[in-house]
Amino acid sequence: MSFAFPFRLTLTGALMAGALMAQSAQADDTDVPKDLTDRLVVNGQSMPVRAVEPSPVQGLYEVQLESGQTLYSDAEGKYLLVGDLYRNDDGQMVNLTEQKQQQHRVELLKQVDDEDVVVFRPAGEVKAVINVFTDTTCPYCRKFHEEVPELNKHGIEVRYLAFPRSGMNGEGARELSQVWCSDNRSEAMTRAKQGKKLKGTASCDTPIASQFALGKQMAIQGTPALILPDGRMIPGYVPVERLVGMLGLEN
Incomplete structure (x- = not known):
């Protein structure tokens, strides 16, 4: 079930509301209220909650949804903040929500077997690995793929996971299944992204559906979606030079 909020608080509003809630909180926040998940109902719908944890702000709890979205709630589920939580460290704004999401992405990707991805490895030393x-x-996935050989020259390994944009019944899912069912997946991936027809069947067991679900859990909405080694997510196409800089590989 999909779940979306009809509003989004601004950063300033979220910080002010969080501060007010922190000032009014009286209870010990080391444990999550047992019935908080049951109280998280909006417009008659129970939220698809994946996990609830105490946040760094007293009286505020971090609610992680199955969709990958994060929001914050008081102990009764009466007040909700939709947006990122920031900490002011000596005038430097630190996005705590994004930090947590990065850690979560890294842990999720560790669960993906190497045999379930399509890998393009450098001929020499691997200096960085990105999941895409x-x-x-x-179209932008095809443009990105044209530059994979250049990324490999910089020592960047590219690991492809499937995310059919139009869902499991679309043309993308069918083509991706053909790629994963091919004897040579990397060659099939290149042919598919060149617009060439693939030979063979798309009826073997593939991880397409599970990887599509994994992408949704990371809140991916489009392709390409790049996950850097530290868990940062870069939505959309990124030129080689900029990506190399993001990975700290200029030299």
Whole structure:
């Protein structure tokens, strides 16, 4: 079930509301209220909650949804903050929500077996590994793939995961299944992204559906979606030079 909020608080509003809630909180926040998840009902719908944890702000709890979205709630589920939580460290704004999401992405990707991804490795030393959720029918995915050889020259390994943009019944899912069912997946991936027809079947067991679900859990909405080694997510196409800089590989 999908779940979306009809509003989004601004950063200033979120910080002010969080401060007010912190001042009014009286209870010990080391444990999450047992019935908080049951109280998280909006417009008659129970939220698809994946986890609830105490936040760094007293009286405020971090609610992680199955969709990958994070929000914050008081102990009764009466007040909700939709947006990122920041900490002011000596005038430097630190996005605590994004930090947590980065850690979560790294842990999720550790659960993906190497045999379930399509890998393009450098001929020499591997200096960095990026995971890319892709769709063979996506124009910007095709543009990104054209530059994979250049990324390999910089020592960057590219690991492809499947994310059919139009869902499991679309053309992207069918093509991705053909890629994963091919004897040579990397060659099939290149052919598909060149717009060439693939030979063979798309009826073998593939991880397409599970990787599509994984992408949704990371709040991926489009392709390509790049996950850097530290868990940062970069939505959309990024030129080689900029990506190399993000990975600290200029030299």
